[in-house]
Amino acid sequence: MSEERLFLPREIYEEIIAHAREGYPEEVCGIIAGKGNRATQLYRAQNIADEREINYTVDPHTLLKQVEFEERGEQMVAIYHSHPVSAPYPSATDARQAFYPDSVYIICSLQDWDRPTMRGWRLVQGEPRPVDALPEGVDAVRGKWGFWARHVPLGEGRARYDLWWEENGRIWAQEVDVREVELIVEQ
Numbered sequence: 238m239s240e241e242r243l244f245l246p247r248e249i250y251e252e253i254i255a256h257a258r259e260g261y262p263e264e265v266c267g268i269i270a271g272k273g274n275r276a277t278q279l280y281r282a283q284n285i286a287d288e289r290e291i292n293y294t295v296d297p298h299t300l301l302k303q304v305e306f307e308e309r310g311e312q313m314v315a316i317y318h319s320h321p322v323s324a325p326y327p328s329a330t331d332a333r334q335a336f337y338p339d340s341v342y343i344i345c346s347l348q349d350w351d352r353p354t355m356r357g358w359r360l361v362q363g364e365p366r367p368v369d370a371l372p373e374g375v376d377a378v379r380g381k382w383g384f385w386a387r388h389v390p391l392g393e394g395r396a397r398y399d400l401w402w403e404e405n406g407r408i409w410a411q412e413v414d415v416r417e418v419e420l421i422v423e424q
């Protein structure tokens with residue numbers, strides 16, 4: 238089991254589900270302020286991604302709210318988004334755009350509409366490095382970034398995404414560490 242935990246008040250948990258359902262069939266997203274491993278306040282965001290049924294991007298205005306809550310001694314403890322039809326597991330695109338190693342990535346799945354499931358993840362990107370070639374048998378990931386990805390399960394709620402993309406005439410590789418964070422819903 239995961240060692241890390243995030244405590245979510247019941248109303249924040251319910252609000253994520255309500256938001257996910259309202260936004261269906263598109264993905265919705267938002268950010269959550271808190272202290273340490275306790276969530277205190279949810280801020281809904283606009284999903285400004287081009288392909289909102291399979292991707293999300295938190296709008297910059299909402300990200301700026303961080304300044305507001307950091308002034309009162311809180312941090313962005315989590316970023317949430319919904320998966321309208323897939324499992325609450327980070328996609329290759331989620332790993333590719335996981336720029337906040339200090340935030341928990343909460344994913345709410347509506348795969349079973351009547352019983353949404355929510356899981357939390359820590360996604361930590363390694364340093365990109367140039368490589369000579371793309372390995373064989375890796376999957377191309379659709380979307381505006383156009384990259385390649387391989388998912389490597391490591392057991393016990395851990396995994397790794399290996400990512401590759403082309404930039405400045407070279408191929409770059411990056412590893413993204415995936416670890417489950419236990420979500421504890423408080424009554």
Ligand SMILES: [Zn+2]
Binds near residue numbers: 344
């Ligand atoms: Zn996702």
